[in-house]
Amino acid sequence: MNALPETETTRPSAEEEQALLEAIERWVEREVKPIAREHDQEDRYPSELVEQMKELGLFGATISPRYGGLGLSAWTYAQIVMKVASVWMAPVGIFNSHLIMAAAIERFGTEDQKQRYLPRMASGELRGGIALTEPDAGSDLQAIRTVARREGDTYVVNGAKTWITNSYYGHMTLLLVKTNPEAEPRHKGMSLIIAEKGPGFVVAKKLKKLGYRAIDSCELVFQDYRVPAANLLGGVEGQGFYQIAAGLELGRINVAARGAGIAEGALRLALDYALQRRAFGKPIAEHQAIQLKLADMVTQVEAAKRLIESAARKYDAGQRCDLEASMAKYFATEAGVFCANEAMRIFGGYSYSVEYEIERYYRDAMLMCIGEGTNEIQRLIIAKQLIKRHRGEA
Numbered sequence: 001m002n003a004l005p006e007t008e009t010t011r012p013s014a015e016e017e018q019a020l021l022e023a024i025e026r027w028v029e030r031e032v033k034p035i036a037r038e039h040d041q042e043d044r045y046p047s048e049l050v051e052q053m054k055e056l057g058l059f060g061a062t063i064s065p066r067y068g069g070l071g072l073s074a075w076t077y078a079q080i081v082m083k084v085a086s087v088w089m090a091p092v093g094i095f096n097s098h099l100i101m102a103a104a105i106e107r108f109g110t111e112d113q114k115q116r117y118l119p120r121m122a123s124g125e126l127r128g129g130i131a132l133t134e135p136d137a138g139s140d141l142q143a144i145r146t147v148a149r150r151e152g153d154t155y156v157v158n159g160a161k162t163w164i165t166n167s168y169y170g171h172m173t174l175l176l177v178k179t180n181p182e183a184e185p186r187h188k189g190m191s192l193i194i195a196e197k198g199p200g201f202v203v204a205k206k207l208k209k210l211g212y213r214a215i216d217s218c219e220l221v222f223q224d225y226r227v228p229a230a231n232l233l234g235g236v237e238g239q240g241f242y243q244i245a246a247g248l249e250l251g252r253i254n255v256a257a258r259g260a261g262i263a264e265g266a267l268r269l270a271l272d273y274a275l276q277r278r279a280f281g282k283p284i285a286e287h288q289a290i291q292l293k294l295a296d297m298v299t300q301v302e303a304a305k306r307l308i309e310s311a312a313r314k315y316d317a318g319q320r321c322d323l324e325a326s327m328a329k330y331f332a333t334e335a336g337v338f339c340a341n342e343a344m345r346i347f348g349g350y351s352y353s354v355e356y357e358i359e360r361y362y363r364d365a366m367l368m369c370i371g372e373g374t375n376e377i378q379r380l381i382i383a384k385q386l387i388k389r390h391r392g393e394a
Helices: 014-042 047-056 074-085 092-108 111-123 240-276 288-316 322-352 358-370 375-391
Strands: 147-151 154-165 172-178 190-196 201-206 217-228
Touching: 014 047, 014 074, 014 358, 047 092, 074 092, 074 240, 074 288, 092 111, 092 154, 092 172, 092 190, 092 240, 147 172, 154 172, 154 190, 172 240, 190 217, 190 240, 240 288, 240 322, 240 358, 288 322, 322 358, 322 375
Parallel strands: none
Antiparallel strands: 147 154, 154 217, 172 190, 201 217
């Protein structure tokens, strides 16, 4: 099932990336679409898809070929996410959180950390995620309470995290901790640790959710959990806040792509239904009220894609893209909610039946406005960065 030739040092050509996109599209239609409704309704983890993702190379999608990954551009990766999310959003979370962790290790890790983890992450042998959120610390990450105390060659970690993707079926997480709880300003006391499962690393509870079902989101508890000091990302304390902020650019591009995928999938379902459903002697797609909705939906879908492409291309060029990534995340995820809501109206009473898949899009969409920083936070980032750029500040 490998869609690209194996390579050690070179990134894929445009032709190879296009071949992968086409392979992903076929895989989505053949393997993902038929099982989405059943797995969602049963809240059942799609283990079979995980094995297929390994073969497709998705766990190494953005990891450099130097470490066994595909080395895809952020724009190609975003297109993959949109294709999958347009049919079923949830599976994207399995490789997204994993790739944010991998990107942080590749960008900030020591060479030993890169050699130890990235090849096994690229193959899917090791699957990870990021553990930031706590019961009393979401958007305000500096308020975390999980503490890592240095004892010789180890850190002893105590604390709790919540809403952590890939924490039940995954093997490790990139754990945000305070290595100096007394530091001022607070962010200078924060660090990231590569935390593999072991004694003291407790998956306390799998959370039940309105949407985004079938994917593990859990509460984690760390009770005198010991991790080698060599697993401190980059080897220097106090860098965690900056490291995770940089990693969230890719994460926000991904979540934006999920929102756009939901929007496009909802539009496709609504259009198909509107052409089939008849009222007053003609398909409802010929009624002006429905046409106005479809026009608004497709415009939002296309605008979202262009914002995502802008952010992704800046990321690929190595340029700062926090403004662009936040705009993409904000607009595209709101487009997902808008299109899912309008599609529900087009489906009418049938939208409440689980026999029609549109209800799943409706349930999944709102999470994208909350994950990777709420859209309220995105608007603040957009405004602050806009003002800074207008002033000519870095």
